Amino acid sequence: MRMNNKTALVTGGGSGLGAASSLRLAEEGAQVFVTDISEASAEQVAKTIREAGGNASALLHDVTQEADWLRVHDAIAKACPTLDILVNNAGVAFSGNIEETTLDDWRSVNSVNSDGVFLGMKSCLPLMTKPGGSIINISSIEGIVGDPGLIAYNASKGAVRLMTKSAALHCAQSGYGIRVNSIHPGFIETPMVEAGLAAMGDAAEAFYERILAAIPMGHLGQATDIANAVLFLASNESRYMTGSELVVDGGYTAH
Numbered sequence: 001m002r003m004n005n006k007t008a009l010v011t012g013g014g015s016g017l018g019a020a021s022s023l024r025l026a027e028e029g030a031q032v033f034v035t036d037i038s039e040a041s042a043e044q045v046a047k048t049i050r051e052a053g054g055n056a057s058a059l060l061h062d063v064t065q066e067a068d069w070l071r072v073h074d075a076i077a078k079a080c081p082t083l084d085i086l087v088n089n090a091g092v093a094f095s096g097n098i099e100e101t102t103l104d105d106w107r108s109v110n111s112v113n114s115d116g117v118f119l120g121m122k123s124c125l126p127l128m129t130k131p132g133g134s135i136i137n138i139s140s141i142e143g144i145v146g147d148p149g150l151i152a153y154n155a156s157k158g159a160v161r162l163m164t165k166s167a168a169l170h171c172a173q174s175g176y177g178i179r180v181n182s183i184h185p186g187f188i189e190t191p192m193v194e195a196g197l198a199a200m201g202d203a204a205e206a207f208y209e210r211i212l213a214a215i216p217m218g219h220l221g222q223a224t225d226i227a228n229a230v231l232f233l234a235s236n237e238s239r240y241m242t243g244s245e246l247v248v249d250g251g252y253t254a255h
């Protein structure tokens, strides 16, 4: 039980990587606040945790809204003295190259993937400075390498990679005892990837084969592969890591 007496907040916890991370942290003893723009899916995950004997609550939360962050912050502060772990996971996918992506597309992707992480770190720091803790920002391999058809997504995930390092340096210099790291998943089987493939129609099969050929390990990852990385960064086992980027991609970015 590596998370005994720890409190965690997981954004976008109602689906995919956020759901798997919430379940994994709870399995190891954390009290988990599962938040999502879909309250029903967050509640489903919290219910699964409670039915397995864990401790979880669901909160409606749009990460792009500062007022929502303050409401979530207040709900946590009322229930627990401190917050130990923040997983900034909520995100949206968007395909489009530099020519076809509009400014509105750009702003909507960046408001969730980039502004949401900024607001999360900013609003939760006061809850975390006393005991110290771990902030885990979910970036992507797309925050490290470029893709011609992902201009807005690349930019949003690259922003997460570097804002993580800036916040990590600030927290270390301030003596807060808060570590801040990013995780860079490769292609992981979740509803986001399934929806992306479905939207491609007839082109999906060829795309899928191309992706598989580019992954040295030869298969997509599972949500639990990322949940285990989250657990590691949340736990004391990663106590000397801050400002680092943990790549979990089956070798995709190794070549």
Ligand SMILES: NC(=O)c1ccc[n+]([C@@H]2O[C@H](COP(=O)([O-])OP(=O)(O)OC[C@H]3O[C@@H](n4cnc5c(N)ncnc54)[C@H](O)[C@@H]3O)[C@@H](O)[C@H]2O)c1
Binding pocket: 011, 012, 013, 014, 015, 016, 017, 018, 035, 036, 037, 038, 041, 061, 062, 063, 064, 089, 090, 091, 092, 093, 112, 138, 139, 140, 141, 184, 185, 186, 187, 188, 189, 190, 191, 192, 193
């Ligand atoms: N699946 C992958 O292959 C992969 C790879 C790299 C990075 N990622 C990143 O991992 C994170 C999780 O992705 P996933 O694959 O689990 O996707 P998913 O679509 O299964 O889950 C995303 C969750 O975020 C929630 N969400 C969306 N907008 C929100 C908002 N404004 N406020 C709060 N919640 C919101 C959704 O309701 C959903 O529950 C994302 O940041 C994604 O960019 C995923």
